[in-house]
Amino acid sequence: MECGRCSLQYTDPLHYDEAAYRRAYSTDAGSEAAYVPSVQWARELSAGGEEAEWLISAAQRRALAILEGELGPGAPVLDVGCGTGWFLVCGRRRGWEMSGLDVGESNVAVLREKGFRCATAEVGAYPAGWPEPRAVTLFEVLEHLPDPLALLGAVRERFPEAPLVLSVPSPRRWTRLGGERDLADWPPNHLTRWTRESLERALRQVGYRDVWTEYPAADGREFAQVGLRGILRTRWEGRRGGEAAALLPEAGALPPLGEAMGRWRWKRRVGEPLAWAFRAVGWSAISMLGVARR
Numbered sequence: 411m412e413c414g415r416c417s418l419q420y421t422d423p424l425h426y427d428e429a430a431y432r433r434a435y436s437t438d439a440g441s442e443a444a445y446v447p448s449v450q451w452a453r454e455l456s457a458g459g460e461e462a463e464w465l466i467s468a469a470q471r472r473a474l475a476i477l478e479g480e481l482g483p484g485a486p487v488l489d490v491g492c493g494t495g496w497f498l499v500c501g502r503r504r505g506w507e508m509s510g511l512d513v514g515e516s517n518v519a520v521l522r523e524k525g526f527r528c529a530t531a532e533v534g535a536y537p538a539g540w541p542e543p544r545a546v547t548l549f550e551v552l553e554h555l556p557d558p559l560a561l562l563g564a565v566r567e568r569f570p571e572a573p574l575v576l577s578v579p580s581p582r583r584w585t586r587l588g589g590e591r592d593l594a595d596w597p598p599n600h601l602t603r604w605t606r607e608s609l610e611r612a613l614r615q616v617g618y619r620d621v622w623t624e625y626p627a628a629d630g631r632e633f634a635q636v637g638l639r640g641i642l643r644t645r646w647e648g649r650r651g652g653e654a655a656a657l658l659p660e661a662g663a664l665p666p667l668g669e670a671m672g673r674w675r676w677k678r679r680v681g682e683p684l685a686w687a688f689r690a691v692g693w694s695a696i697s698m699l700g701v702a703r704r
Contacts, residue, residue, distance in 0.1 A: 418608035421597040424556035428513055430598070431554070435494070435514030452494040452520045454667040461671055462499035464631055468695035469577040470497055470549055472626045474504070476575060476701065477545055481506060488543035488572075490533060490565065491551035495521045502526075509540055533564040543569060548576035550697065553600045563616040573703045574618070578604040580698035584628045584688040585641050592641070609700050618702035625694035632696055633681025634674035 412419045435449055455461055466474075481487070483505035489497050492510030494517040501508040510528040512518055521528040529537050546569050552558040565574055581603065585592060594600065606623040613621045665673075688694075 413608070416608040416611045417605045418612075419603035421601050424601050425598060426554065426556045426601065427598060432514055432516075435512075435517040449494055449517055449520055450664060451667045451670075452517065452524070455499065455524070459499035459503055461667055462496040462503075464634070464671060464674055465496040466500055467549070467577065467697050468626045468629045468632050469580075469697035469699045470500070471629075471631075472624075472699055473497075473547060473549075473575045473577070474500060477501075477506075478504060480573070481544055485544040486541035487545050487547065488536075488569070489547045489549070490561075491548060492521070492528065493517060495524065495526060495528075497547060497549060498526050498528075499524075507541060509543070511536075533561065533568050536568055543572050546572045546574050548574065550577060550579070552576070552578050553602050553604065556601060558602060559612055559616060562612060566616045566618060570617075570704060573701065574613075576700045576702075577697040578609060578700070580625055580694045580696060581605055582625055582692060582694040582698075583696045584632075584685075584693040585636055585696055586693075587641060588691070588693065604698065606698065609698070613700060613702040618704065620703040621700070623698060623700045626697070626699055628685045628688040628693060628695050630678040630682035630685050631674070633685055634677035636696075637677060637681075638684075 411422050451461075451465070477487070484507055486507045486509065487501050489495075489501070489508065489510045492498055492512045493514075495510060498508040498510050498521065508526060510518070510521060510526060511531060511533065512528065513530060515530055518528045518530055527540060531537055546565055548561075548565065552561070555561060562574075579595065579600070591603075595603065606625075609623055610621050
């Protein structure tokens, strides 16, 4: 379905299976666990966390640049929907005091082992004793929720002074190759599809006054993670009517993080010229960025 006022697309019915997302971050064998490799790789991060700079998206790199211009060392930052903490690691490398909230118990436990302040609490139950964040981030979360406005409203109400930096999948992302959407962009994974207009309207509706969005530029690091082979395979399976489960790697097929990083470094060299081509034809990075202030 598509809203005639704001261009937001949404599935009907809107159904969210929180248990499935918890399982996706579990360590149990099975397709869901294999599809979300983050827990394994989070355990394999080096002490300095250099690998996380490759694991974040281009939109998150843009968010880091924005926050670096506003936050000093030691500034508290809260990442809502922190996943397995790539952004937490990058923020800590910049000297910020990082905290995270997420629904997944396994990934939260790993992040705690890494020394991060993390919890499975909701925004409205922000743990007592945690510092008030100077900024809040929310990456790739809204599209999974049946009521994204409720989360945005909770963030706005609980942290009214903190700027919000967030991202959602870009409608102009290079991984679409200008054509059909990939299988991950359908329910039950993605329940909504956002445009700049719909995201800005939602942020203003919950009370933010200073709002802007942008399409971050495609870059070689994102290409290194995904690769054209993965995109073409996804599109081929989608045209054949294949299910998303057919695309998931077998449990245990994930390479060690160091091995993956080795591949990504040479793929980035190949991908940089392609990233320039993507930008030339108007395609963006995978995610669209939004910034909202009081």
